[in-house]
Amino acid sequence: MAEKKQILILGGGYAGVAAGKKLHKIFKNDDSVEITLIDKKPYHTLMTELHEVAGHRTEPDAIQIDLRTIFAGRKVKVVTDSITNVDLEGKKLVSDKKTYKFDYLVLACGSDSNSFGIEGVDEHAFTLWSYEDAVKLRAHVEKMFQLAAIEEDEAVRKQLLTFAVVGGGFTGVEMVGELGEAKDHLAVKYGVDKKEVTIYNIEATPRILNTLKDEKQIAKVENRYKKLGIELLKNAALVKATEDGFELKDGRFIKTKTLVWGAGIKVSNFIGKLGLEAGRGGRVLVNKYMQTLKYENVFMAGDNTHYEDKDGFLPQIVEAAEQSGHTAAVNIGALINKTEMHEHKQNYHGFMVSIGSKYAVSDNNGLKFNGFFAVMVKHMVNFYYLFLVSGLAQLSEYVMNEFFRIKNRRSVFGGHFAKASPNFWMLPLRMFLGVMWLIEGINKIDEGWLVEAKMYASDAVTQASEWVEEGTTAVKPLIETVPGVVQWGIDNIIAPHAVLFQTGMVFMEIIFGLMLIGGLFTFIAGIMTTIMTVGITLTGMSDASILWFFFAGIAVIGGSGSAFGMDYYVLPWLKKWWKKTPLARKSYLYFH
Known part of the structure; x- marks a missing residue:
């Protein structure tokens, strides 16, 4: 059996992560290749957000993403180790603990601060x-x-x-x-x-x-x-x-x-000691494929790379790091699969700089914004990057850190989204809403909704007026004209199967009522009861009194079941179980 090809990525920054992601896509179904990413730290740091932590805007953990989380369920093994020696001739990296052999190497170690030799x-x-x-x-x-x-x-x-x-x-x-x-x-x-x-x-x-x-x-x-x-x-x-x-x-x-x-x-002090041919500022010279000039199996990516083409000199910015990591990965794939190599292309979407949490300026290929809109452009760029790196999980964490957990009103929206009250204040409303839905469902059973058609093809508003009679005076429906598409649905879909739809509606009212009373999956129950309220309203089946169901449903969505409810016990266990499943780890479909 032939030995597997070993690809090593040294560095878990923007360039290293981009290279690892691309190599996974290329070789995910190829068992003859092994990919290992080595970094001295177990996490990827969001370098563009360092100032937020240093300046007391966000908490320190807001700028960390576990590398194992990023590559969970993927063909990239993450190793936390500090490399002390690189033997490019012998094709191996050496630490105090282990020797790592490689056939192909991506050096993505990041740069160091430059004091220019100024005293002190x-x-x-x-x-x-x-x-x-x-x-x-x-x-x-x-x-x-x-x-x-x-x-x-x-x-x-x-x-x-x-x-x-x-x-x-x-x-x-x-x-x-x-x-x-x-x-x-x-x-x-x-x-x-x-x-x-x-x-x-x-x-x-x-x-x-x-x-x-x-x-x-x-x-x-x-x-x-x-x-x-x-x-x-x-x-x-x-x-x-x-x-x-x-x-x-x-x-x-x-x-x-x-x-x-x-x-x-x-240039990184570590890279500077490797003896590779250097260009401007000591950065390592590479060709158009991101290969070092001396070793065709050794690739550079990120800030330590010296590359220049008709579009200019490769800048030391995040987009350049990601693009160079992508090029290095593609060309390693080309060498192994014996396909045509990819020439590096520089394509940057612009620049953004924030001055505090509420103001920024941006220039995205000539599209310029200042103030609020520039801040939102920066957030959108971060949304895009984080979604690509670790999907919904990290995107949701970013939103929470930047808008909902923010302190001292230091977000572009001030503290409006960060204002929160204890969930136990929602307990009476949640219980009352649940009881009212339960009563609605039980009353419909008594009225024969499980055995007799109550929904039939006719003018829905006229029909609704008959259902909501109080004594001798009919209560006026909330809407007087049912939207055409809704009336069509009643006539052609619901009415022919009235008892079936009525039964479903009754059981939903009872089930969601019980979920709200018990505080179980209140997020789902709150959303679904709000949707049900909208649906009932659009069919003309209710008067204005139903509006409180709508607003109460919205109010209980945000975690009300965690106070004296089953969500307090069930959700932590469920989250813990779900995050361990291969699907959740690979798709990032979970919340922290």
Whole structure:
């Protein structure tokens, strides 16, 4: 039996995940190939959202996706290990625990922060290039407010409440925007006067956000800075950092305990030691197939890749990382299957940068938005990426983190979706709604709905008026004209099988009533009773009193069964069981 081809992917970032997904699609039915993804961390980090965690907008776990979850049920084995040596000639990766042999290798290790050799930056500045960086910075920022709250020396307090972010690119602008918002609630939390807080964005060149070409959009970003109380220092090169602050080229020394370095990235230190032919910035030279020039079985993907074509130099952005990972995977497949190789094509859909939670600017191939619409464009891009990576499960988690679990009103919709009351306040309404549906069903049985046709081909509104007589006065139906398509359905589908439909309706009212009373699957019961109310209304079978069923049904949808209901016991068990099934793991059809 022939040995299986071994494909290794080193790195679980955007490029590595894209490569793994594509390789699975190519070889999912090929037992002669094994695919392994190795990363020193067990999770994929959403690098574009690091600033949200560092700036106290979302919780740390909001930017992590378990790699095993991403590749569950797929032909990609995930290994958590730290590689210490790469032997490209011998085709093996070595860690302290194990040696991994390969026939084909994708190097997708990601880049490192670049201090450009400026004195003191590596020792005294915070970076924002990993999950650990974001969590560390988050804790430090809050600590500064804590210390300032009890500091009586005005000069020391000013230093504690001075925050500086170096770099006018995406990382620097987004980070400083988060600090501009975070200062408000942190000042309230620790009893600090927010007027004492100073926030700088420091850029060495005359312009921030050089990727954006529209000067009007740059002006809007700078205007947003002013609203958030951020001071922008342009043409302000940082020349030295110390424990107590930093010095600018013009001689100014700004005292601070919080210097965030977001001014650049460089080739991964790990990749730089492999001896591969390097180009601009030390990035590894590749051909149009993403192959390294020396080894045709070794491919590059992501930030460490030096590639240039008629469309320019491969940028160090998420889309470029994903596309290069896709190209590497396709061409490994081509080599193994002996098919034509795929030339890399650069195709980027634009750029977006947020300045806090409520404002952004975007340029998507000439389609430009500012403010609310730009924020929504950014969210939609994230929706798309997360759905591709791990489907409905991660998409729902993102929505919850960005809109429903948000604190201090820091979402594009403020805190409107995040306002919540304990589910036990819904208990009386849920019980009452359930009892009323149960009574409706039982009454219909007494009226002979299981044995005698009550729905017949006629004018539905006239018929309904006869059903809702009270004494000698008929109650006016909610709608006076049944929609044509509904009347057609009554005449041609329901009326010929009236008793069957009536029986179904009666049992649904009883079953959903009991589900609501017992608090079992109240999400389903609430939705279905709302739909039933709409259906009954459209047939002209009810008066205006049915409207309360509709609104009560909506109210109980959101987890009301978790308070003194069976959902409290059943749903956790069901979720746990469902997530273990092969279908759920492969399709991501579950909620966290």
